[in-house]
Amino acid sequence: MNQFNSVYITIRDEIFDALDASSLIEISASDLETQLRDSVNILIDKRQFQVSNLQRVDLVKALLDELKGLGPLQTLIDNDNISDIMINGPQNIFIELNGKIDKSPVQFVNEKQLNTIAKRIAANVGRRVDETKPICDARLADGSRVNIVIPPLALDGTSISIRKFKKHKIKLENLVEFGAMSVEMAKLLSIAAHCKCNILISGGTGSGKTTLLNAMSGFAGNTDRIVTIEDAAELQLQQPHVVRLETRQASIEGTGEITARDLVINSLRMRPDRIIVGECRGGEAFEMLQAMNTGHDGSMSTLHANTPRDAIARVESMVMMATSSLPLEAIRRTIVSAVDLIVQVKRLHDGSRKVIFISEVMGLEGDNVVLEDIFKFVNDGTTEDGKIEGKFKTPGLSTRSVVYERAKFFGLENTVREIFQ
Ligand SMILES: Nc1ncnc2c1ncn2[C@@H]1O[C@H](COP(=O)(O)OP(=O)(O)O)[C@@H](O)[C@H]1O
Numbered sequence: 001m002n003q004f005n006s007v008y009i010t011i012r013d014e015i016f017d018a019l020d021a022s023s024l025i026e027i028s029a030s031d032l033e034t035q036l037r038d039s040v041n042i043l044i045d046k047r048q049f050q051v052s053n054l055q056r057v058d059l060v061k062a063l064l065d066e067l068k069g070l071g072p073l074q075t076l077i078d079n080d081n082i083s084d085i086m087i088n089g090p091q092n093i094f095i096e097l098n099g100k101i102d103k104s105p106v107q108f109v110n111e112k113q114l115n116t117i118a119k120r121i122a123a124n125v126g127r128r129v130d131e132t133k134p135i136c137d138a139r140l141a142d143g144s145r146v147n148i149v150i151p152p153l154a155l156d157g158t159s160i161s162i163r164k165f166k167k168h169k170i171k172l173e174n175l176v177e178f179g180a181m182s183v184e185m186a187k188l189l190s191i192a193a194h195c196k197c198n199i200l201i202s203g204g205t206g207s208g209k210t211t212l213l214n215a216m217s218g219f220a221g222n223t224d225r226i227v228t229i230e231d232a233a234e235l236q237l238q239q240p241h242v243v244r245l246e247t248r249q250a251s252i253e254g255t256g257e258i259t260a261r262d263l264v265i266n267s268l269r270m271r272p273d274r275i276i277v278g279e280c281r282g283g284e285a286f287e288m289l290q291a292m293n294t295g296h297d298g299s300m301s302t303l304h305a306n307t308p309r310d311a312i313a314r315v316e317s318m319v320m321m322a323t324s325s326l327p328l329e330a331i332r333r334t335i336v337s338a339v340d341l342i343v344q345v346k347r348l349h350d351g352s353r354k355v356i357f358i359s360e361v362m363g364l365e366g367d368n369v370v371l372e373d374i375f376k377f378v379n380d381g382t383t384e385d386g387k388i389e390g391k392f393k394t395p396g397l398s399t400r401s402v403v404y405e406r407a408k409f410f411g412l413e414n415t416v417r418e419i420f421q
């Protein structure tokens, strides 16, 4: 342990012992800072520690962060250039800074401090993490997503994974700049979202589903009443008429759980125009399809699947799990009449993220769901430095296109036609 840390632990223990915890709630950050500065100076002089003025400032900040904020984590959270923070025990913190992962010099003084902060993060959103419930999903005040696993499940000390909330949200035009899709695809997706197509975004973990959902939801009308349902709120809709709902995990006694399915059912009584489900994982798929089929056009969601056809199969199995009575054929018919468009995203092996299919759900032919690709990414190979090359191709719009029919209703059929000229 370095000298700064050992001084810090001594001072911190003395100050914390003397502190009246209840007074902390009322005191302002600047008053607390003044008090802490005085106490730090007195203690350092009393014990004759060799501490520079600059280090005294750092000590006060560290105490302040620990009392009011998230301790050593606070500096990393305040740094907007850091996108991910991964904590493997008190001494091993890794960060993703500008796309590169490195070990951070920041450390916790010990496991107890790290564990206390993990508990505080959970408590801030009304959740608990302890020996009986050692895994927890939470969210920081700024919207960042957090996953916590504590010992004994985490072998080397408390593990915290943070996906930082992006203050600058990625728009469709940015995705075009990044090479994730063509200008034409961005135009088509914006029209589809605006003209109330029901859209599923399919892809693997970290493939960019939520990012795309967020970008597309920006094209919903300002007068639409939108209800969003998420496990940990990530969407950042700019429209004025938005109700944001979040699921709740079961309490320690195993009660009080509110699932995405509960929220979708409830949202139908909230007079929504559109329902946006952050991620479909289970039974909520059934209610969402019902919603799409009963006048809540323009609903969107994401799900885990590798191709548009796979996405249909995933929805089928989610609905089957939710309703034991519905025959497969009926489920298929419900899916086909509910879903208009499937957008497939993928993280390619060179690390780039791309929209690899935009497919329309045309209908049923016998048992078979008919999909038609409007756009697809065709891989031309890999360059010497490992970059994937390819083109976005379109066979043109089907004469029976659902998006075209919707666009016509909104008076935008010429705009759609122009995309394919
Ligand atoms: N097209 C893209 N190009 C570069 N980065 C992207 C792209 N799409 C998403 N990202 C980034 O990738 C990460 C994962 O994206 P996210 O949308 O959360 O994935 P998912 O919801 O599929 O798990 C985020 O940090 C996001 O900013």
Ligand SMILES: [Mg+2]
Pocket: 209, 210, 211, 279
């Ligand atoms: Mg996501």
